[in-house]
Amino acid sequence: xxxxxxxxxxxxxxxxxxxxxxxxxxxxxxxxxxxxxxxxxxxxxxxxxxxxxxxxxxxxxxxxxxxxxxxxxxxxxxxxxxxxxxxxxxxxxxxxxxxxxxxxxxxxxxxxxxxxxxxxxxxxxxxxxxxxxxxxxxxxxxxxxxxxxxxxxxxxxxxxxxxxxxxxxxxxxxxxxxxxxxxxxxxxxxxxxxxxxxxxxxxxxxxxxxxxxxxxxxxxxxxxxxxxxxxxxxxxxxxxxxxxxx
Amino acid sequence: xxxxxxxxxxxxxxxxxxxxxxxxxxxxxxxxxxxxxxxxxxxxxxxxxxxxxxxxxxxxxxxxxxxxxxxxxxxxxxxxxxxxxxxxxxxxxxxxxxxxxxxxxxxxxxxxxxxxxxxxxxxxxxxxxxxxxxxxxxxxxxxxxxxxxxxxxxxxxxxxxxxxxxxxxxxxxxxxxxxxxxxxxxxxxxxxxxxxxxxxxxxxxxxxxxxxxxxxxxxxxxxxxxxxxxxxxxxxxxxxx
Numbered sequence: 081x082x083x084x085x086x087x088x089x090x091x092x093x094x095x096x097x098x099x100x101x102x103x104x105x106x107x108x109x110x111x112x113x114x115x116x117x118x119x120x121x122x123x124x125x126x127x128x129x130x131x132x133x134x135x136x137x138x139x140x141x142x143x144x145x146x147x148x149x150x151x152x153x154x155x156x157x158x159x160x161x162x163x164x165x166x167x168x169x170x171x172x173x174x175x176x177x178x179x180x181x182x183x184x185x186x187x188x189x190x191x192x193x194x195x196x197x198x199x200x201x202x203x204x205x206x207x208x209x210x211x212x213x214x215x216x217x218x219x220x221x222x223x224x225x226x227x228x229x230x231x232x233x234x235x236x237x238x239x240x241x242x243x244x245x246x247x248x249x250x251x252x253x254x255x256x257x258x259x260x261x262x263x264x265x266x267x268x269x270x271x272x273x274x275x276x277x278x279x280x281x282x283x284x285x286x287x288x289x290x291x292x293x294x295x296x297x298x299x300x301x302x303x304x305x306x307x308x309x310x311x312x313x314x315x316x317x318x319x320x321x322x323x324x325x326x
Numbered sequence: 327x328x329x330x331x332x333x334x335x336x337x338x339x340x341x342x343x344x345x346x347x348x349x350x351x352x353x354x355x356x357x358x359x360x361x362x363x364x365x366x367x368x369x370x371x372x373x374x375x376x377x378x379x380x381x382x383x384x385x386x387x388x389x390x391x392x393x394x395x396x397x398x399x400x401x402x403x404x405x406x407x408x409x410x411x412x413x414x415x416x417x418x419x420x421x422x423x424x425x426x427x428x429x430x431x432x433x434x435x436x437x438x439x440x441x442x443x444x445x446x447x448x449x450x451x452x453x454x455x456x457x458x459x460x461x462x463x464x465x466x467x468x469x470x471x472x473x474x475x476x477x478x479x480x481x482x483x484x485x486x487x488x489x490x491x492x493x494x495x496x497x498x499x500x501x502x503x504x505x506x507x508x509x510x511x512x513x514x515x516x517x518x519x520x521x522x523x524x525x526x527x528x529x530x531x532x533x534x535x536x537x538x539x540x541x542x543x544x545x546x547x548x549x550x551x552x553x554x555x556x557x558x559x560x561x562x563x564x565x566x567x
Contacts, residue, residue: 129526132530134526134529134530153534157532160529160530160531160532161532164530164531165526165527165530167523167526167527167530169523171478171481171520172478172520172523172524172527173523173524173527174474175470175471175474175524175527175528175537176450176470176474176537176539177448177449177450177453177470177473177474178450178542180540180542181450181539181540181542182539184539184540185528185531185533185537185538185539186531186532188538188539188540189531189532189533189534189538190532194540194541197540198540201540216333217329217333217448217450218474219474219477219478220333230527233531234530234531237531237532
């Protein structure tokens with residue numbers, strides 16, 4: 081069964097006349113490495129905000145584990161329990177003064193008690209290798225550390241599908257490697273990662289499935305090598321960048 | 327800088343209620359026992375505690391106190407100097423000097439007590455203490471976000487200023503003023519954009535209206551109440567003797 085299914089999603093922002101999403105239908109089974117590519121303004125972020133229930137489609141529907149998402153409080157809590165969202169800039173996600181407290185925010189919102197929340201904090205910290213940072217103030221972290229802590233804050237909710245919007249864009253190669261190691265571990269555990277990126281090496285190299293969005297529509301949704309071929313045929317300048325899996 | 331020292335001290339893990347109790351009782355006594363010697367004694371106590379108990383460098387506390395003292399000295403000048411308009415007279419009286427000295431030592435004693443608290447208790451622990459004292463959750467949430475965003479916006483400010491400076495934005499007084507105004511306006515927009523993103527991130531993690539987080543775990547130490555009693559007795563003795 082699919083973790084999340086999007087069916088014919090339509091959405092337009094009030095201040096932008098053109099539709100941000102125009103009939104997007106996708107399904108996310110467990111245990112996949114999915115990358116999302118497309119130009120700026122193609123609807124990647126809008127799509128991701130729909131996955132987590134931040135935006136509500138004007139037409140179309142979402143199904144979580146086969147059940148329709150109804151957008152009442154219980155349904156949204158359930159959606160956010162299963163679909164985690166990480167944004168590009170970790171500075172906008174870390175609100176608390178200490179790392180441990182920031183990680184506990186999601187689990188407590190799920191209604192877990194303090195000891196369960198502490199266990200989740202520890203688990204997510206170990207997964208993201210931030211155990212040594214738990215007592216540190218969030219403002220004293222490096223860029224890579226902030227990203228891992230932001231990731232841990234979402235993973236503490238144990239989502240089945242992780243939606244990451246340009247998570248690795250501002251990271252150095254070493255920090256990227258650490259983040260990919262975490263994402264790989266998640267996929268090995270049967271979780272699905274949807275990663276939006278402008279880095280074609282990452283899109284076609286790390287992703288096993290690539291979704292190519294164009295003007296709010298799914299241009300292609302296929303195996304990475306097939307999308308890479310089509311993408312390179314249309315964009316000769318990128319031909320050298322479409323690397324095999326690293 | 328103060329926050330950095332607060333994180334580095336061995337007293338960091340001590341229950342903030344103990345540190346606040348010690349610090350605020352010293353501050354209260356400094357206000358109630360109206361003598362210059364009390365203010366001086368509080369300063370001495372806090373300096374010793376900062377040095378021996380909190381293991382701060384000796385000059386740190388003295389430097390902070392000196393900076394505060396310099397401001398205070400300017401402020402109490404008005405008390406020390408008496409001016410009469412008609413018939414015009416201008417001078418320094420004994421009473422004026424005594425009143426200024428009392429005010430100076432009292433205020434500096436209170437500042438020393440608060441300095442000790444600030445140098446041993448990071449902001450996050452003070453917020454935790456506020457939660458235990460049942461302060462308004464909304465107020466505490468706002469304080470949490472304000473504290474967090476001070477650093478984020480300072481980074482933005484630094485980046486924008488560098489970008490302006492690299493394009494000669496501060497090469498003259500007029501350009502400087504113009505650039506500073508643009509920077510302030512841009513920072514406001516940036517703060518708004520960031521707040522929207524934060525709202526999205528919080529909602530994504532199940533935000534339901536309150537920034538609920540786990541309380542910190544602290545150690546308790548008998549030394550704190552013993553020191554509080556010792557300081558109180560010493561100040562009372564100093565007042566009565």
